[in-house]
Amino acid sequence: MFTAAWTASPQQPTEGFTPNWSREGFWRQSLRQVVRLSAGGGRVRVRLSHTYGTSPLRIAGASVARAAHGASIEPDSMRRLTFGGAHAADIPARGQVVSDPAELTLAAGESLTVTLHFDRATGPATFHAQAFTPSYRGPGDLLTAADGTAFPEVTESWYVLSAVETDAGRSDGIALLGDSITDGFGSTPGADRRWPDALAARTGRPVLNAGIGGNLLLNDSSWYGERAVHRLARDVLAHPGVDTLVVLIGLNDIGFSETDEQPTYKPAPVVTSAELIEGHRRLIRQAREAGLRRVVGATLLPFGGSDHWGERAAKTGHALNEWIRTSGEYDAVADLHRALADPQDGDRLRPAYDFGDHLHPNDAGYVVMAEAAAGVL
Known part of the structure; x- marks a missing residue:
């Protein structure tokens, strides 16, 4: 197999x-x-x-x-x-x-x-x-x-x-669906220090990186790929050996409307936490209908001080994270927000884990993400 x-x-x-x-x-x-x-x-x-x-x-x-x-x-x-x-x-x-x-x-x-x-x-x-x-x-x-x-x-x-x-005969693969944080932005180029790499090393299981930089849950983009609710079937469910899905998506849906820096969104759609929650539910349904054993939700990382931050973005992000933590709709929750938050300001990345843009982790932060996720897989 x-x-x-x-x-x-x-x-x-x-x-x-x-x-x-x-x-x-x-x-x-x-x-x-x-x-x-x-x-x-x-x-x-x-x-x-x-x-x-x-x-x-x-x-x-x-x-x-x-x-x-x-x-x-x-x-x-x-x-x-x-x-x-x-x-x-x-x-x-x-x-x-x-x-x-x-x-x-x-x-x-x-x-x-x-x-x-x-x-x-x-x-x-x-x-x-x-x-x-x-x-x-x-x-x-x-x-x-x-x-x-x-x-x-x-x-x-x-x-x-x-x-x-490979003919590993494994049926315990983990797929990570996400955006640039899953893709590895902020990690050392050429060193394989993305958080999927760290998770594979920690768990000993096959780990598939289904991240796309800039990707959104609910909208397509010429630069940032098809929306996650559409590409899940192709980028995760079609691959052999996957039994667990980890979802870390929605930050760009929230944050692109806070910045003029995104080349394909001028203006960016403004989405609500209710719309994002329904998008997450669609992912959960697709994964379960495909027969995956577990579907794990990951909370959005802190992004205070970044170009994605603003009053509306903060409220929407908090609401989505609270739903992921407490709704019980995911089989388990990897609380990456709490794992990487600055103890002095929970809306910001801990400085030791910050790549420098207050949005993406560095190599050390990606290791912490893998450790937090491994604990619930």
Whole structure:
């Protein structure tokens, strides 16, 4: 039985937060991406997403290997991937493809490279904007290149790749649905110190990151992805081996109307706590109808002093958190607000956990989040 060991939620091509290659796409190039697995096994396969493509996408070839340093690989670990027995694959517009399994022994916590060769112009590429991990591009067919110097271009986004699965045979996976805090904003780039990484290390269970920076519970965005109530089925429920969902979402719905800094919301919709609560109920219903064993609610982190803060935002956030804590509608509650709050001011992040924008945790804060969540899983 295959188990999802790593995921990245697809987003439509956009300029996004930092320079990326999603709009220009790829042509006569190879793309090497590095992902850290939360479940090991003896065989591995990859899931490639063309969710936002408008014409077929040609994959001329693909390979996997155990990562070394940067874009380099351990040469003896390189395996060519096949798709229905063929080395190439054509993914239809808005479709996806799953590779055949490749024999490669991997342990939980190891990093895998996935290399894709594009021999035809791809057009704009479905991607995940904020990887906080380098991805690499080079000219021509570099599927078997062991030396990372063959890939001179670097970005911090993932492209086309949406999941890696291993034959771990696990059915106790944890999926974290959220926004930039789950995606890992504020963590050390390239160090795998997001809170999903910390939770996987603490629990020993497969943990899937279904966060998208800027994501909202109730509204779609060109930069920040489809609303969480719509993408849950694709980004969580469709992956094998998941039995627990942790929900940490709603802060951007509350806070975007407090700031002029958001490029796709001018003005941002103003939502009520009642609307947010109904959104959370929709997530709970979907998860239970899909047969998940547990659905855990996480309270919103303190955000006083940030660009999301204001009198209305404060009242709405407090009301949502109180409902998560006391309604009994979630199977359990991870009270991340209390775990990370400043003892001197409960509306603010404790300074030792603050990345610096009073909104996102740093590496230490993400560890505390994982510890708090692990205690109720």
